[in-house]
Amino acid sequence: MFIELDLQSETPIYAQLVDQIVEGIASGALKPGDPLPSIRNLAEDLGINLHTVNKAYNLLKQEGFLQVHRKKGVIVQPDGMPGVTEAFEEKLRQQLRSLAAAAAVRGMTEETFAQESRSVYRDTITNRGGEQR
Amino acid sequence: MFIELDLQSETPIYAQLVDQIVEGIASGALKPGDPLPSIRNLAEDLGINLHTVNKAYNLLKQEGFLQVHRKKGVIVQPDGMPGVTEAFEEKLRQQLRSLAAAAAVRGMTEETFAQESRSVYRDTITNRGGEQR
Amino acid sequence: MFIELDLQSETPIYAQLVDQIVEGIASGALKPGDPLPSIRNLAEDLGINLHTVNKAYNLLKQEGFLQVHRKKGVIVQPDGMPGVTEAFEEKLRQQLRSLAAAAAVRGMTEETFAQESRSVYRDTITNRGGEQR
Amino acid sequence: MFIELDLQSETPIYAQLVDQIVEGIASGALKPGDPLPSIRNLAEDLGINLHTVNKAYNLLKQEGFLQVHRKKGVIVQPDGMPGVTEAFEEKLRQQLRSLAAAAAVRGMTEETFAQESRSVYRDTITNRGGEQR
DNA sequence: GTGGTCTAGACCACC
């Protein structure tokens, strides 16, 4: 499994899970229709609580990134990912605003900030094509 | 005062305060050396507890954005803001990664994402250079 | 617990807590990875408010002496203590300067002052290396 | 005057005053019998409140470092400085303990700590012989 | 009047 948790991070474990699964999908490591480990398995592998994994999967299901089948178990949304909704745009902007302000105050230029964004996006996407290790 | 709180938001009040003050500095609405309202005043104005304001001010102090001056009270750091530290870069990247992944999965292109970042940065900065005095 | 507070002292309770925990680490009574009492437990044991303990723990966390672990609670930094930073050297010197001046004025010789420092250091360190497990 | 205040330090102004006067005596810049500026003058020079200077002078008088004459004004104790009292030893040790622990935890050796103490003592003493500038 | 400290008591998210 490609998930690494930081137990002393201030971001809750379930959120780290969510993030990393989304990153997995973005990078192509997880493709539409791909199965995810069962709640029980993943929890055990990572040494964390069932509730925590459950919460993460539920959030992802609600957002439309996962499907939970009674038989197939949990799989990556095969019927097309949700698009760029109004709500998402709003959330994205709000978070970017906070980051941009902090960056600007510290003297980071618009150019650098945009480059940084672009480069991070590319990195995220780029591992596409299959490390599952 | 230019601060607006969303008491229902899941981001803690003190964090909203921190964000908005940083944005205030980034936008130039708050300039180095400018005084901030006293803890009690601001708390009363916003209808929140003084400890909450105190926490926000303290965080900003330890990050180097504010100074607590024996005579002038709390002021915006006059001796140069902290620069782009290693730690900040790391935090910025980490947050961008999460945003970029979510954007990518939803089909937002690299170009759009970078443009969005740039545009938000610009908005944040705007009105820098000439108001209020 | 090995902590003793002087509630009448002019040094704030939270600062006494910080000092004593650092001394505990220095003496080896607290080893890297060791758990500390929960905020509420310690507060109750010491007969003080939980916020006071919380403040002390937080200060120690940001200095890098403690970690707040999602599962284990609060533990002594297991990944190596922070080293002798520029800032620490500065703070140390400043405090020593004040002490040295007072000592000198009262007629304490350089030799005695240095010996005193050495001896206190040794006392602090003593019992390092082998108790409690 | 050789006094420099840091208005955004967390040590109160009156304490900074006390420290620097003691350092002045230790270094020989201020000799027994030497006059100090009047409360009013010093307050004005430093741009601080009368009360603050007054408090500092009073503390120094109580400790026996200064004399306040109705005619001569404030002078450095001419009749011999107070010696190393029990109480002073205690206070010194307590403060050194805290410093030593912090130093030890950060990996500073006994030798370095003692050297540091000695060197700071020497610096404090050394300017002896008259810069009044 | 300022910030700093402390208390008592509450709710919530996380695990």
Added chain:
DNA sequence: GTGGTCTAGACCACA
């Protein structure tokens, strides 16, 4: 159970 956040209300040192 844990830490994190928030409130209400108090006292004190400082300037």
